[in-house]
Amino acid sequence: MMDVGRHPRIELMTNAILEDVAGYVGNFKVRIRKKPRYVDEGECTTCGDCVAACPVVVPDEFQMGLSSRRAIYIPFPQAVPSAYVVSAEDCLGRNPIACGKCIESCEKNCINFDQEDELFEIDIGAIVVATGMDVYDPTALDEYGYTRYLNVVTSLEFERLISTGGALGGHLGRPSDKKRPLRIGYIQCVGSRTQDPARGNPYCSNICCMNSIKGAQYLIDNYPDTDITVFYTDIRAYGKGFEELLMRTRGGGVRYLRGLPGEVQEDPHSKNLWVTVENTTEKRLEKLEFDMLVLAVGAVPAVDTEFVRQMVSLSKSPGGFLKEAHGKLRPVDTSTKGVFIAGAAESPKDVRESVTQASAASSRASILLQKSHFAVEAITAVVYEEPCTLCGQCAKVCPFGAITWEKKQVPQVISAACAGCGTCAAECKFGAIAMRHFSDQAIYAQIDAILEENSQEKIVTFACNWCSYAGADTAGVSRMAYPPHAIIIRTMCSGRVNPEFVWYAFQKGAPVVLVSGCHYVDCHYIDANRSTVRRTDGLWDKLIKMGIRPERLMLEWCSAAEGARWQIIMQEAEKKRQSVTSAELEFTRTELSKVRVPRPRNPKPADENSAAQFHCLRCDHIWDGLFDVMWERICPNCRSNSVHWLRKNIS
Amino acid sequence: MTKEELRIGVFVCDCGSNIAGVVDVDEVQRFAETLPDVVVAVRNKYTCSDPGQQEIQQTIFEQKLNRVVVASCSPASYEPIFRQCIHAAGLNPYLLEMANIREQCSWVTPDRQTATRKALDIVRVAVARAKWLYPQDEEQIAVTDAALVIGGGVAGMQAALDLADAGHPVYLVEKKPSIGGIMAQLDKVYPDIECSI
Numbered sequence: 151m152m153d154v155g156r157h158p159r160i161e162l163m164t165n166a167i168l169e170d171v172a173g174y175v176g177n178f179k180v181r182i183r184k185k186p187r188y189v190d191e192g193e194c195t196t197c198g199d200c201v202a203a204c205p206v207v208v209p210d211e212f213q214m215g216l217s218s219r220r221a222i223y224i225p226f227p228q229a230v231p232s233a234y235v236v237s238a239e240d241c242l243g244r245n246p247i248a249c250g251k252c253i254e255s256c257e258k259n260c261i262n263f264d265q266e267d268e269l270f271e272i273d274i275g276a277i278v279v280a281t282g283m284d285v286y287d288p289t290a291l292d293e294y295g296y297t298r299y300l301n302v303v304t305s306l307e308f309e310r311l312i313s314t315g316g317a318l319g320g321h322l323g324r325p326s327d328k329k330r331p332l333r334i335g336y337i338q339c340v341g342s343r344t345q346d347p348a349r350g351n352p353y354c355s356n357i358c359c360m361n362s363i364k365g366a367q368y369l370i371d372n373y374p375d376t377d378i379t380v381f382y383t384d385i386r387a388y389g390k391g392f393e394e395l396l397m398r399t400r401g402g403g404v405r406y407l408r409g410l411p412g413e414v415q416e417d418p419h420s421k422n423l424w425v426t427v428e429n430t431t432e433k434r435l436e437k438l439e440f441d442m443l444v445l446a447v448g449a450v451p452a453v454d455t456e457f458v459r460q461m462v463s464l465s466k467s468p469g470g471f472l473k474e475a476h477g478k479l480r481p482v483d484t485s486t487k488g489v490f491i492a493g494a495a496e497s498p499k500d501v502r503e504s505v506t507q508a509s510a511a512s513s514r515a516s517i518l519l520q521k522s523h524f525a526v527e528a529i530t531a532v533v534y535e536e537p538c539t540l541c542g543q544c545a546k547v548c549p550f551g552a553i554t555w556e557k558k559q560v561p562q563v564i565s566a567a568c569a570g571c572g573t574c575a576a577e578c579k580f581g582a583i584a585m586r587h588f589s590d591q592a593i594y595a596q597i598d599a600i601l602e603e604n605s606q607e608k609i610v611t612f613a614c615n616w617c618s619y620a621g622a623d624t625a626g627v628s629r630m631a632y633p634p635h636a637i638i639i640r641t642m643c644s645g646r647v648n649p650e651f652v653w654y655a656f657q658k659g660a661p662v663v664l665v666s667g668c669h670y671v672d673c674h675y676i677d678a679n680r681s682t683v684r685r686t687d688g689l690w691d692k693l694i695k696m697g698i699r700p701e702r703l704m705l706e707w708c709s710a711a712e713g714a715r716w717q718i719i720m721q722e723a724e725k726k727r728q729s730v731t732s733a734e735l736e737f738t739r740t741e742l743s744k745v746r747v748p749r750p751r752n753p754k755p756a757d758e759n760s761a762a763q764f765h766c767l768r769c770d771h772i773w774d775g776l777f778d779v780m781w782e783r784i785c786p787n788c789r790s791n792s793v794h795w796l797r798k799n800i801s
Numbered sequence: 802m803t804k805e806e807l808r809i810g811v812f813v814c815d816c817g818s819n820i821a822g823v824v825d826v827d828e829v830q831r832f833a834e835t836l837p838d839v840v841v842a843v844r845n846k847y848t849c850s851d852p853g854q855q856e857i858q859q860t861i862f863e864q865k866l867n868r869v870v871v872a873s874c875s876p877a878s879y880e881p882i883f884r885q886c887i888h889a890a891g892l893n894p895y896l897l898e899m900a901n902i903r904e905q906c907s908w909v910t911p912d913r914q915t916a917t918r919k920a921l922d923i924v925r926v927a928v929a930r931a932k933w934l935y936p937q938d939e940e941q942i943a944v945t946d947a948a949l950v951i952g953g954g955v956a957g958m959q960a961a962l963d964l965a966d967a968g969h970p971v972y973l974v975e976k977k978p979s980i981g982g983i984m985a986q987l988d989k990v991y992p993d994i995e996c997s998i
Binding site for chain 1: 875876877895901903904905906908909910911915916918919922923925926928929930932933934935937938939940941942943944945946947948949950951952953954955956957958959960961962963964965966967968969970971972973974975976977978979980981982983984985986987988989990991992993994997998
């Protein structure tokens with residue numbers, strides 16, 4: 151911490167909040183508001199005279215409210231910057247008439263109630279988001295009595311009870327009588343791993359098992375006569391040295407009891423706690439008495455994470471933590487170029503993992519910052535003003551926030567932020583967006599060339615550069631033979647496939663059109679392939695309406711490693727191709743030219759989790775389910791992704 | 802803008818026996834020459850080898866080519882190399898197109914006649930696309946050498962220190978009056994039960 155405070159290249163801004171982030175990779179403009187401390191950071195010697203003079207006593211948040219502080223205070227002895235601060239909310243008005251005792255007590259005259267907010271505008275090349283986490287508030291889990299019984303504490307409160315710099319000055323005591331607890335119970339998974347939203351979060355919080363084991367070992371080392379019981383469902387001691395520590399605590403006499411308490415009751419006289427628990431390994435009910443209970447509370451995203459997330463346009467994972475650009479290949483990058491993530495803002499993490507990820511994030515940021523310029527691959531989007539109707543739909547679908555749009559204005563592409571997926575170009579129904587190097591004209595020319603001769607034998611295939619094209623390559627490397635009729639048009643992303651391309655191919659006589667791309671989790675453009683699904687749904691709807699078999703348009707996801715899957719897709723496509731009659735081709739040709747190209751079927755917010763029917767166009771399997779835009783549709787019967795979504799009216 | 806005359810060169814690769822063992826590469830070469838705007842088609846044993854690349858460069862000079870189609874392997878493997886190759890011969894690297902007649906043809910199509918027919922189609926499609934390629938300039942974006950770290954917990958502090966040690970100016974923004982975050986509230990950390998601060 152001190153290293154940070156005194157590093158010549160670190161400008162430390164505490165008591166400060168981010169107000170605005172504009173710009174793009176390499177060129178962010180950031181506005182920061184530094185709130186007044188009312189104490190001169192540079193002059194304060196932390197003598198503490200002001201604290202003695204301050205008449206206001208409030209709970210100390212650093213000690214989790216287990217002790218008190220004054221309105222002028224230092225958060226903790228080792229705080230950086232090492233200076234006192236006046237809490238504006240607690241102070242009697244920062245008005246010398248109202249109080250001002252601290253000002254009189256300060257020999258160095260470093261208390262100044264006239265300090266005001268300071269605004270800083272800074273140019274930045276890269277951003278690391280490390281907004282951390284909060285701990286779960288166990289108030290809702292009434293059976294543990296957290297709000298009713300003094301001696302039921304959270305794991306973070308326990309830290310402040312045992313800490314040498316803690317609320318009791320280094321003497322372990324329980325809240326009710328400050329006496330040392332001799333029987334301590336830990337309850338695991340508080341607010342974690344539950345399917346009931348009222349009782350916490352579905353994910354494992356990652357740190358609580360080891361934190362309780364650590365606490366147990368600390369007690370063994372310092373208070374060897376303590377009886378320790380840990381109530382758990384699974385102990386997750388997965389990291390380096392973790393299992394060893396678990397075993398040490400077992401050897402030290404800690405009892406691990408599988409089963410979470412159903413009820414905690416307090417003895418009104420002794421304030422001890424009676425725990426009723428089903429011991430699931432021995433299949434019996436136990437009733438045990440403790441002096442203190444520690445709730446191993448889970449992690450939740452910090453409140454500020456969401457605020458920062460919206461400001462720098464990042465994606466979030468289902469639990470509300472920040473989403474990385476790619477789980478395997480780019481775990482500290484984000485959907486916004488030039489923004490990286492570190493620590494528990496991304497997922498619950500312990501200190502070691504946070505440090506590791508922070509070093510990774512800084513290394514990634516440094517790769518960018520050490521260049522004076524970086525080159526953008528010339529595959530980016532370009533907006534043409536003339537056909538543009540200023541609707542702004544392109545800006546909405548851009549996964550990277552690379553298109554800025556104001557009402558009644560022509561959208562602007564920030565090419566530094568554009569990754570070239572082309573989903574904007576496919577979304578624009580006015581042809582106002584061109585992709586450099588993957589132009590509409592080139593794609594039409596490719597479709598023409600495929601269908602130039604013997605069109606009835608051809609399968610017009612769109613494959614994305616990263617996954618399905620690479621999957622086809624893998625099939626080749628593995629010499630997995632398949633029928634020869636599919637000719638591939640490579641695009642960067644399946645999101646590039648404009649419905650008009652598909653329509654055009656059918657009009658030109660293609661018996662089958664195959665659109666392929668990455669699985670949802672693999673999409674190299676965050677979620678651009680979700681747009682592919684919306685567009686395919688729209689196309690299927692229209693084909694059905696016109697009496698054309700929708701299964702002639704295939705949608706399949708195939709990863710770079712799935713050569714065998716590509717082989718199956720090719721065999722299935724060939725089966726489809728053979729089933730298409732020349733009468734059908736002729737009918738398609740004439741019917742399609744009569745109608746406009748169908749637009750995407752855009753799910754509404756009300757569709758989320760609504761009753762739906764799914765129809766597999768490969769094997770005709772039909773099943774009921776709930777619609778979920780994030781769910782990669784896959785047929786449970788044949789594993790095809792050509793799954794058509796039908797809304798279901800609930801009667 | 803007057804449209805320049807298209808002069809496409811197609812380079813058909815044997816890849817030893819990888820392609821030539823299955824595909825009739827001579828027929829591919831002859832077919833390529835018949836395609837509109839193709840001025841020359843060359844067959845080579847290994848197009849990616851130094852002599853193969855030199856032949857591309859020499860043909861660009863001799864035939865004044867302005868588009869190049871290499872009918873060989875997947876762009877995933879050799880597109881960067883062929884882009885460099887044509888760039889060295891004075892062509893914009895974006896004027897290259899690859900026809901993948903190995904991974905997506907000879908290696909997956911055992912029958913010689915069928916494979917050759919597929920190779921012709923793939924080359925036809927690549928040449929069609931090549932006509933719509935244009936020189937592209939890669940935009941150079943300036944970078945401000947400064948980092949913002951949001952949050953002064955253990956992750957933010959470590960990121961700030963690493964970046965600063967690497968020589969970059971760093972702004973570390975923390976909402977609370979002190980850095981340290983949750984880490985500072987912990988007494989000890991696992992697995993070695995050491996002091997947190």
